[in-house]
Amino acid sequence: MMAVFVLFSIFGCASTKQIENSTVAPVYITNTKKFYLMSPAEIENKIDALQLLNGKFGENEFVMQALLQADEKGIFLSLFNDFGVGMGNLTYDGITANFDSKIFPNNLKAEYIVADLQFAYYKIPAINEILKSIGMYMEVTENDGSQVRTICSNSILPMMNSKTIEVITKKSGSIKIENMLRGYEYNLQEAE
Numbered sequence: 001m002m003a004v005f006v007l008f009s010i011f012g013c014a015s016t017k018q019i020e021n022s023t024v025a026p027v028y029i030t031n032t033k034k035f036y037l038m039s040p041a042e043i044e045n046k047i048d049a050l051q052l053l054n055g056k057f058g059e060n061e062f063v064m065q066a067l068l069q070a071d072e073k074g075i076f077l078s079l080f081n082d083f084g085v086g087m088g089n090l091t092y093d094g095i096t097a098n099f100d101s102k103i104f105p106n107n108l109k110a111e112y113i114v115a116d117l118q119f120a121y122y123k124i125p126a127i128n129e130i131l132k133s134i135g136m137y138m139e140v141t142e143n144d145g146s147q148v149r150t151i152c153s154n155s156i157l158p159m160m161n162s163k164t165i166e167v168i169t170k171k172s173g174s175i176k177i178e179n180m181l182r183g184y185e186y187n188l189q190e191a192e
Contacts, residue, residue: 024097025109027112029151030136034134037092042126044124045121051067051068058184064081066188068117087103090113119149120170120177137151137152164180166180174187
């Protein structure tokens with residue numbers, strides 16, 4: 001009985017460390033694993049791109065334009081319809097995360113969108129260091145100019161298998177983010 005308690009204490013509700021002074025809530029990558037957003041300083045490359053955003057959440061689908069800017073100061077995303085009318089803004093500066101949109105449900109939290117963007121655009125060693133602290137990992141494969149980042153639950157005990165949580169496929173000018181656990185996906189295609 002004591003061994004079960006110790007294992008649950010170690011692996012049951014693991015979480016990463018929160019950035020000092022941050023007011024951002026944790027993201028539940030799984031139902032029990034808490035991930036606090038990373039510092040904007042961990043971005044792999046600066047981004048300033050107009051993109052076409054296709055998304056699918058269950059039966060709901062949407063298409064809109066997105067201006068994504070990301071650097072060591074934060075992540076800033078503005079959404080527009082086909083007529084250029086603003087449909088929402090996402091901001092993350094390391095201390096706060098906000099998503100203001102009248103077309104998306106109020107329960108869509110900024111932290112979850114930011115986490116997906118961090119998994120796609122931030123440095124792999126930094127991501128893996130944090131995921132390792134909660135018993136998870138990111139596997140990276142590269143082939144023919146594409147990179148696939150797969151976030152998995154770790155098989156800490158031999159009887160447990162790793163489970164794929166999210167797959168991010170990066171090709172020249174496009175990124176596809178698929179969350180198998182939560183059942184959604186985004187496709188970001190840079191405008192030409």
